[in-house]
Amino acid sequence: MADFLFYLFAFLTVLAAVGVVLNRNAVNAAMCLLLSFAGVAALFTLLDAGLLAFVFLLVYAGAVVVLFLFVVMLFDVQGAGPRKPYKTVPAAASVVALALLTTGLLSLIERGRLPGSVPVAAPGFKEFAARLFTTYLLPVQVTGFLLLIAMLGVVVISKRLETKEAAQ
């Protein structure tokens, strides 16, 4: 059953990711991104990381995609005109990259048999929290400070341009 679910969600995730790249409309791309995030969260759940899946859904599907949609709708999407949405020279370069990727994946499938077919017991919430507030206490503080700096930076970026536009 878990195997079937893995294939289902892996297929969904990869298909939605392809949709992000191929969709011409940015709103549809954001919706595909949401679907892909949901698939990744389901894969997290299959890996017994329920807390991470929850946080992932909360942050990505709840905040990031909404932010993307907000910005997309702020812009004039039709202003881009009927130009083709892909670049030409990088398209040729990506064909070469695709060949390299295929070679790498084939070698991974053929001889990349990593050990560890039997997963050990997953860590619970308690262990997670204990580790987060003992061993990783400094990174937690630094990350909190980073969030504060990001918030201040966003405010500064938005403010300064507004005043410059008003001065012109």
Added chain:
Amino acid sequence: MNALPPLLAAGWLPAQVGLNHYLLVSALLFAIGFFGVLLRRNTLVIYMCLELMLNASALAAVAFSRYNGTIDGLILVFFIITVAAAEVAVGLAIIVALFRLRHTVQVEELTLLKN
């Protein structure tokens, strides 16, 4: 099953799902995001593809953590999610500021620093 090439018969679909399968999905996701960054012209979609690549690395970290029995990978992903949220906020603010200044989000028209 004999009709399949030996690559597929070597145990893609019939085998029990293990670490390799998660890594394969992760590699696929990363490659798709990478192609999106290479191919697309819209800055916002490029940004979405960057998020996709970040997700792929997070998935690989969770899979490795699960199959190694350690919790450090999960905590790393926790920090990845936090930093990604801050990154999205700042990046989208920059894109909005750029749009106000140049009235476009197509990367080819954003050549302010060229020459």
